[in-house]
Amino acid sequence: MNDLDVLESQSIHIFREAFNRLDKIAMLWSIGKDSNVMLWLAKKAFLGHVPFPVIHVDTTHKIPEMIAFRDRVAREWDLPMIVGKNEAALAAGMGPGQGRVTCCSALKTEGLKQVLSEHGFTGVFAGIRRDEEGTRAKERVFSPRNEQAEWDVRDQPPEFWDQFKTDFAPGTHLRIHPLLAWTELDVWRYIRREGIPVVELYFAKDGRRYRSLGCAPCTGSIESTASTVDEIIAELATTKVSERSGRAQDKESEDAFERLRAGGYM
Amino acid sequence: MSQNPLSIVVVGHVDHGKSTLVGRVLHETGALPEGKVEYLREVCDKRGMPFEWAFVMDALQAERDQGITIDTSRIRFATAQRPYILIDAPGHKEFLKNMITGAASAEAAVLVIDADEGVREQSRRHGYLLHLLGLEQIAVAVNKMDLVGWSEDRFRAVKAEIEAYLAGIGVRPTHVVPVSARGGDNIAGPSANSPWYKGPSVLAALDGFEPLAQSEDLPLRLPVQDVYKFDHRRIVAGRIESGRLKVGDTLVFAQSGASAKVATIEDWAGANLTRVAAEAGRSVAFTLDDQIFVERGQIAHLGGEGPALSHEIRARVFWLGKAPLAEGARLKLKLATAEHQVEVVAVERVIDVAELASRRGGEVERNAVAELVFRSRTPVAFDPFSANPKVGRFVLVDGYDIVGGGVVAEGVQKLPKSDNIFAVDHKVTAATRAAANGHGGGVVWLTGLSGAGKSTIAMEVERRLFLKGWQVTVLDGDNVRHGLCSDLGFSPEDRAENIRRVGEVAHLFAQAGLLVVTAFISPYRADRDRVRAMGEGFHEVHVATGLDECERRDPKGLYRKARAGAIPEFTGVSAPYEAPVDPELVLDTAGRSVDQSVEELVAYIEKRFSLSARRRA
Numbered sequence: 001m002n003d004l005d006v007l008e009s010q011s012i013h014i015f016r017e018a019f020n021r022l023d024k025i026a027m028l029w030s031i032g033k034d035s036n037v038m039l040w041l042a043k044k045a046f047l048g049h050v051p052f053p054v055i056h057v058d059t060t061h062k063i064p065e066m067i068a069f070r071d072r073v074a075r076e077w078d079l080p081m082i083v084g085k086n087e088a089a090l091a092a093g094m095g096p097g098q099g100r101v102t103c104c105s106a107l108k109t110e111g112l113k114q115v116l117s118e119h120g121f122t123g124v125f126a127g128i129r130r131d132e133e134g135t136r137a138k139e140r141v142f143s144p145r146n147e148q149a150e151w152d153v154r155d156q157p158p159e160f161w162d163q164f165k166t167d168f169a170p171g172t173h174l175r176i177h178p179l180l181a182w183t184e185l186d187v188w189r190y191i192r193r194e195g196i197p198v199v200e201l202y203f204a205k206d207g208r209r210y211r212s213l214g215c216a217p218c219t220g221s222i223e224s225t226a227s228t229v230d231e232i233i234a235e236l237a238t239t240k241v242s243e244r245s246g247r248a249q250d251k252e253s254e255d256a257f258e259r260l261r262a263g264g265y266m
Numbered sequence: 267m268s269q270n271p272l273s274i275v276v277v278g279h280v281d282h283g284k285s286t287l288v289g290r291v292l293h294e295t296g297a298l299p300e301g302k303v304e305y306l307r308e309v310c311d312k313r314g315m316p317f318e319w320a321f322v323m324d325a326l327q328a329e330r331d332q333g334i335t336i337d338t339s340r341i342r343f344a345t346a347q348r349p350y351i352l353i354d355a356p357g358h359k360e361f362l363k364n365m366i367t368g369a370a371s372a373e374a375a376v377l378v379i380d381a382d383e384g385v386r387e388q389s390r391r392h393g394y395l396l397h398l399l400g401l402e403q404i405a406v407a408v409n410k411m412d413l414v415g416w417s418e419d420r421f422r423a424v425k426a427e428i429e430a431y432l433a434g435i436g437v438r439p440t441h442v443v444p445v446s447a448r449g450g451d452n453i454a455g456p457s458a459n460s461p462w463y464k465g466p467s468v469l470a471a472l473d474g475f476e477p478l479a480q481s482e483d484l485p486l487r488l489p490v491q492d493v494y495k496f497d498h499r500r501i502v503a504g505r506i507e508s509g510r511l512k513v514g515d516t517l518v519f520a521q522s523g524a525s526a527k528v529a530t531i532e533d534w535a536g537a538n539l540t541r542v543a544a545e546a547g548r549s550v551a552f553t554l555d556d557q558i559f560v561e562r563g564q565i566a567h568l569g570g571e572g573p574a575l576s577h578e579i580r581a582r583v584f585w586l587g588k589a590p591l592a593e594g595a596r597l598k599l600k601l602a603t604a605e606h607q608v609e610v611v612a613v614e615r616v617i618d619v620a621e622l623a624s625r626r627g628g629e630v631e632r633n634a635v636a637e638l639v640f641r642s643r644t645p646v647a648f649d650p651f652s653a654n655p656k657v658g659r660f661v662l663v664d665g666y667d668i669v670g671g672g673v674v675a676e677g678v679q680k681l682p683k684s685d686n687i688f689a690v691d692h693k694v695t696a697a698t699r700a701a702a703n704g705h706g707g708g709v710v711w712l713t714g715l716s717g718a719g720k721s722t723i724a725m726e727v728e729r730r731l732f733l734k735g736w737q738v739t740v741l742d743g744d745n746v747r748h749g750l751c752s753d754l755g756f757s758p759e760d761r762a763e764n765i766r767r768v769g770e771v772a773h774l775f776a777q778a779g780l781l782v783v784t785a786f787i788s789p790y791r792a793d794r795d796r797v798r799a800m801g802e803g804f805h806e807v808h809v810a811t812g813l814d815e816c817e818r819r820d821p822k823g824l825y826r827k828a829r830a831g832a833i834p835e836f837t838g839v840s841a842p843y844e845a846p847v848d849p850e851l852v853l854d855t856a857g858r859s860v861d862q863s864v865e866e867l868v869a870y871i872e873k874r875f876s877l878s879a880r881r882r883a
Contacts, residue, residue: 001547003270003349012549013491013505020492020562040535045503047551048534049496130340134325137339140367154328156337158363158586158668160370163600163661165668181351183342194535242299254309255327 004190008041011178013162014141015045015125018176019052021166022123025176026082028112028266029054031066032213033198034127036073037187038179040196042125043077053080055115055124059107060090061215069199084115096217101252101260104218109264113149116173123174126266131183132244135258140165141180147171149264175266184243185236192229203227212244220246271342271349272477275369277396278378279388280357283409285335287378287447288354289319291468294454297343298322319448323354334358338368347473357388362633363586366671369396374403374475376468377428381414381444385427387620391633393428394619397435398582398635398673400655404432405471406439411460412446418462434622441471481508482546487573487649487657488566489602490519494551501532502560503551507602507656509568511550512543519564520572520647526556559799561792563604565647565657573647573657576677578611580639583630583672587664590629591636597669599640601660606646607759612639639678643763648674696802699779703737705875707776708803709769710867713788713846715838716824717816718809719855719863720785726864727783731871737779741768743786756835762793769797776803781875789837791844805874806849807867813838815856 001009018025027042027050029035042050056070074081086094089106096103116124130137140156142164157165168174179187191198201210208221209232222241226232276284292298306321313330323339324330335356343350355368369375375396379389396404406428414420425442432439443452444460445468451457452467466474486509494501511528518525531541532551544550554560565573585591591610599608615624615637630636651658651673662670700706712720724740731738747754751767754760765788772782788794798804816838817825828836835841851870853863873879 001545006270006547009505009547009549016491016503016549044534045549046494046534047496047501047532051496131342134323134339137323137325137341138337153326154336156364156367158367158671160367160671161659161661163668163671165666167663167666169666181340240296240298240300242302245299254312258325258327 004186004193007182007186008044008190010181011038011041012045014164014176014178015042017162017164017166018123018125018142018174019046021164022174024119024121025123025125026053026055026119026121027125028127029056029070029079029081030127030213030266031056031062031070031199032127033187033191033202034129034179034182036196036198037182037190038125038127039077039079040194041178050077050079053082053119055082055084055112057084057108057111057115059103059111059215060085061095061107061217063201063210063213063216063219065199065201066213069197073197082115082119084111086111086114096215099252100218100248101256104260104265105263107215108266109149109260112266113264116149121173122168123176125176125178127179128177128266129179129182129184129187133257135261136180139177139180141177142166143175143177144168145173145175145264149173151175151262151264153258153262185233188229188233188236192233202232204231210246212247214247218248220248222246269348270477271351272374272472272475273351273353273372274374274376274472274475275353275355275372275396275401276376276378277355277365277369277392278357279380279383279386279392280334280359282357282378282380282383282386282389283447284357284378285320285323285354286318287376287407287409287445287453287468288341288352289322290447290450290453291352292322292341292343293319294450294469295343295345297341336361337364340368345469345473350472355392357392359388359391359633362391365392366395366399366584366586369401370399370671372401373478374472375401375405376472377404377406377439378409378447379406379424379428381408381411381420381424384424385431389428390431391619393432393437394435394617394635395584397437398584400651400673402437403475404437404439405468405475406442407445407447407468408442409445409447411444411451412449416444416459418460421463431622440474441465443468443471480546481654481656482510484508484546484654485571486511486515486566486568487602487654488517488550489604489657490560490562490564490566491603492562493560499553500557500560501551501553502566503549504566504603505549506544506546508546508654510543510545511552516569517554517566518569518572519558519560519566521575521645522559522564524558524560525569526554526558529553529555559796561796563602565602565604573649573654574677575645575647577643577645578639578641578678579646579648580614580637580675580678581660581672582635582675583638583662583670584635585630585632585670587632587662587667587669590631591638591670592629593627598663599642599646599660600663601646601648601674602657604647606642606644607757608640608642610638611641613637614639637675638672643759646677648677650674650676696777696779700877703779704877705736705781706803706877707737707779708781708805708875709772709776709797709801710781710783710805710807710871711772711788711794711797712783712785712807712809713794713849714809714811715813715816715843716787716836717819717821718811719860720787720809722860723809723853723863723867724783724785726860727867727871730864730868731781736781738781738783739775741772741775741782741784741786746771756841758790758841761788761790762796765790765793765797769800772797773801773804776801781871787837787843789841789843791846794846803875805851805870806846807851807853807870808846808849809853809855809863810845811855
């Protein structure tokens with residue numbers, strides 16, 4: 001098996017463990033490349049089926065092409081989709097103007113918490129990877145969240161030999177991270193190998209492309225001429241710019257991202 | 267780039283410079299993104315401290331504030347030779363669970379020792395645990411050589427000290443390298459500060475490690491993870507932990523011993539949609555040519571080379587629980603995909619990892635290592651860790667928490683291996699017995715709530731059939747619990763075992779030609795399905811008296827007690843009842859006399875089992 005086969009089998013194993021051990025599970029679908037790979041792996045694990053709903057937390061600030069892509073794929077793959085919105089915060093006019101971290105917490109974290117509690121999910125798949133960011137590098141594959149969906153980063157459970165934490169107190173839930181061991185380059189190589197659909201925004205137009213996708217006001221594009229998957233792979237093999245460099249909310253302070261994540265962000 | 271990365275863990279005592287070494291290795295290999303070093307310099311300036319390489323991995327505020335690594339972290343880098351996954355592990359004793367989380371997935375290790383402080387408690391403990399986890403390739407970095415003026419004598423003293431310790435546990439380090447992680451000496455190439463050192467740099471030492479041998483050449487071990495029924499087919503899913511699987515192989519399932527051939531290997535999309543074989547490490551899904559009962563926890567293997575089976579296992583355990591562990595403790599043991607309820611029956615040795623001495627018995631403190639004997643109610647299928655690590659190791663769970671892990675040394679009181687049990691053919695056939703009795707053997711399984719009327723109906727059916735000359739008997743819940751199952755309680759695990767035993771006995775009676783009527787609540791669908799799969803002639807009968815009616819009758823006063831909280835795990839009150847989905851017969855007792863229900867069941871049995879009725883039909 002080559003390195004992608006190893007990663008694929010490991011992710012399938014994680015999906016199958018969660019499906020067997022947890023009662024009510026769902027998958028976060030951010031429309032980005034990682035969550036599309038995650039969706040693909042779920043279909044591999046369950047032989048073409050997606051036996052749980054996919055959740056899209058809509059901040060209403062997403063780049064319009066992302067929503068169009070979401071609706072097309074959901075239709076073509078016949079996905080059971082739940083779209084969550086923090087209606088109260090949106091009605092009160094929440095936006096990045098109130099502070100990027102505040103906005104992320106309200107529209108993404110709080111929006112997610114509302115969906116989780118409304119449906120009573122006890123496990124939710126999220127497509128984060130260790131190589132994205134320092135606190136994600138410290139994550140567990142099965143990562144517990146308390147009643148307030150908070151992450152206790154100072155006291156994570158041991159996790160070894162692929163024996164995951166699947167016992168947890170009522171009211172708490174688990175975040176499950178099938179892509180934790182993957183890198184950005186692995187993701188693109190796998191997209192190439194499998195022919196996985198991704199949003200056009202990743203491919204360069206007029207000398208710029210998106211490397212990471214989020215909400216329009218906080219996501220910048222990068223200079224690039226990579227207009228095909230092959231060209232993106234070639235670009236990543238030599239780049240020394242970090243993937244989330246275009247994501248403004250990470251940079252408000254030294255601990256901005258850690259605080260976001262401890263509060264329940266993905 | 268399609269080469270598999272080698273996983274390296276960096277361990278050692280707190281403050282000996284592990285994270286600094288990691289940060290430096292990443293810098294030297296160009297693994298850090300543009301601007302990272304400048305950014306960290308800014309962070310350090312803001313904190314009014316000199317530049318700290320450890321901040322590359324110590325991303326948490328608490329880690330930066332306290333200057334220690336709390337949790338393990340992973341990052342990729344590559345040398346000219348191959349890609350790596352570098353795992354940073356905390357050295358503080360309090361975070362040993364995180365150190366193990368990191369180290370358990372590594373193929374090789376770097377043990378970092380402070381040249382000035384020398385070998386300390388966690389240096390030894392980490393060295394010991396690496397060995398216990400099965401890591402055999404360990405390089406040692408003697409760090410902070412600048413603080414001892416690059417003294418060759420000091421280096422030799424520390425080297426001798428750690429080599430002596432590791433020799434005591436049977437480990438020989440591949441290299442011992444004098445370094446200054448902060449200064450970058452002997453990290454990527456030779457340092458002018460140590461002209462007396464002729465060995466490899468840290469990176470060269472890493473490049474010298476061998477990837478772990480693949481377990482493809484070991485016997486097949488395929489723990490069943492799940493069984494899917496997305497359509498009419500039953501698809502078995504699991505990961506091949508060792509060996510190879512191919513279409514046409516006859517699989518034997520431990521612990522049941524049932525066997526069937528692999529009919530197809532299933533896949534969705536991808537390059538190989540008509541896969542006919544798969545190797546160790548691959549997550550697979552497959553169908554069988556025979557509808558045998560397969561469930562999560564079983565280990566599929568090929569005939570003649572199955573895992574060992576034992577109710578008692580001796581194991582070396584690292585204990586991470588907050589309270590000490592002692593004899594008599596009851597825990598959940600998870601090995602591959604199986605879960606077993608176990609009791610610690612002996613603490614044979616507690617090992618002092620510093621002195622490599624041991625004492626007998628007593629309590630096992632947090633973060634200590636001990637040799638224990640566990641007794642499991644259900645037989646454990648395993649291989650000794652030394653023979654096949656993937657199915658020779660386990661974790662321990664207490665309540666919601668993973669509280670330890672261990673490697674199996676051996677089984678105590680081994681059971682015969684599942685593939686050494688051969689069914690012996692009877693010379694009296696079922697047809698001969700049926701001809702003599704006038705009816706076939708079989709199991710009529712009554713299930714329903716307590717008070718539904720199962721025993722009353724069963725006993726009356728037995729009497730009437732007996733009067734008609736039938737070979738008939740009843741197995742009743744309360745009765746078997748006095749003898750056959752007197753060691754079992756009412757937890758889901760014990761209920762499952764109770765039903766398994768009764769099911770086996772019922773099928774033996776049925777094979778002997780008897781018509782067996784059973785009266786057990788048997789609340790779990792999976793337990794009943796397992797009994798159905800044990801043999802021929804199983805008829806599930808749902809005595810479908812509703813909870814309200816059962817509670818109104820309450821013939822033994824049990825509902826009253828259960829409602830008062832005096833009976834834990836009482837079906838219908840504080841434990842679930844899973845009604846049959848598709849039973850052979852439903853006896854609806856509402857508004858009907860016992861007599862009417864008995865008549866209906868007797869008529870059903872005669873129709874299905876009596877030879878004259880069969881001939882008439």
